[in-house]
Amino acid sequence: MIEARMTSADSGFITRPLEAPGFSGYLAQGGHRRRDPLAPPVERESRVAVPMREIVCYECGKTCSIPAAALSAACPNCFAHLNTDNITLKPGTHRLHVRTLGNVKIPAGVELSGLDIVCHHLHGAGRVAGNIRATGTITLVGHATVGGNLIADELIVQRGAKAEVQPGISVEHADVHGALSGRVYARDSVHIYPGGKLNGPCCTPYLQVDSGGRHIGIREIPDSSS
Numbered sequence: 745m746i747e748a749r750m751t752s753a754d755s756g757f758i759t760r761p762l763e764a765p766g767f768s769g770y771l772a773q774g775g776h777r778r779r780d781p782l783a784p785p786v787e788r789e790s791r792v793a794v795p796m797r798e799i800v801c802y803e804c805g806k807t808c809s810i811p812a813a814a815l816s817a818a819c820p821n822c823f824a825h826l827n828t829d830n831i832t833l834k835p836g837t838h839r840l841h842v843r844t845l846g847n848v849k850i851p852a853g854v855e856l857s858g859l860d861i862v863c864h865h866l867h868g869a870g871r872v873a874g875n876i877r878a879t880g881t882i883t884l885v886g887h888a889t890v891g892g893n894l895i896a897d898e899l900i901v902q903r904g905a906k907a908e909v910q911p912g913i914s915v916e917h918a919d920v921h922g923a924l925s926g927r928v929y930a931r932d933s934v935h936i937y938p939g940g941k942l943n944g945p946c947c948t949p950y951l952q953v954d955s956g957g958r959h960i961g962i963r964e965i966p967d968s969s970s
C-alpha cells in the first residue's frame with residue numbers, strides 16, 4: 745500500500761516508503777525481511793488440479809499423461825504432436841490418414857479405400873478398406889465391411905449386424921452379438937452370444953459359444969510360445 749500524507753508541518757507531500765505495516769506479515773530487520781510470528785497465515789495461491797488422463801502415444805507406444813481436456817498434446821517421451829480429436833469420416837473425404845487419441849466413426853453409407861487409421865475407439869458401419877489400429881474397442885454395426893488389417897484391444901459385433909472383416913481382425917477379446925464373417929484372432933477369448941454368428945476361422949485359447957450362438961469355421965488354438 746502506498747500512502748501519501750499531508751503533514752501539518754509543511755505544505756508539501758511526503759511520500760512514505762512502500763510498506764504495509766501490521767498486515768504484511770514481515771518485519772524489516774537488519775536489511776532482511778523475516779516472517780512476523782504473530783502475523784496471520786498467508787494464504788498460498790490455491791492451485792487448480794488439472795484432471796489428467798493416461799494415453800498411449802501412437803508414435804512411440806509409451807504410456808503418458810496429458811490434461812484430460814487437451815485438444816492436442818505433445819508426447820513427453822518422443823515429443824510427437826498428438827491429436828485428440830474425435831473424427832467422423834464423411835463420404836468422399838480425402839482424410840484417409842488419421843492419427844488421433846480420440847475416437848473415429850465411420851457412418852453407414854461411407855465407402856472409402858486406402859484408409860490408414862490409428863485411434864482409440866472405432867465405430868464402424870460403412871464399407872472401407874485399409875488398415876485400422878484401435879487402442880480401445882472396434883465396434884461393428886449394420887453392414888460394416890472392412891478389408892485390411894484390423895488390430896484392436898476389443899471387438900464388439902453389435903446385435904443385428906452383418907459385418908465382414910477380410911482377411912480378419914486381431915484383438916485381445918471379442919464379443920459377437922451379431923453376424924461376423926472373417927478370421928478372428930483373439931489372444932484372450934471370444935464370446936459368441938445368443939443370436940451371434942461367427943463365420944470364419946477362430947483362433948483363441950478360450951471360445952465360449954452360448955446356446956443360440958454359432959461358430960462356423962475352423963477353431964484354432966494360438967501357439968502359446970508366440
Ligand SMILES: [Zn+2]
Nearest residue numbers: 801804819822
Ligand atoms: Zn511418443
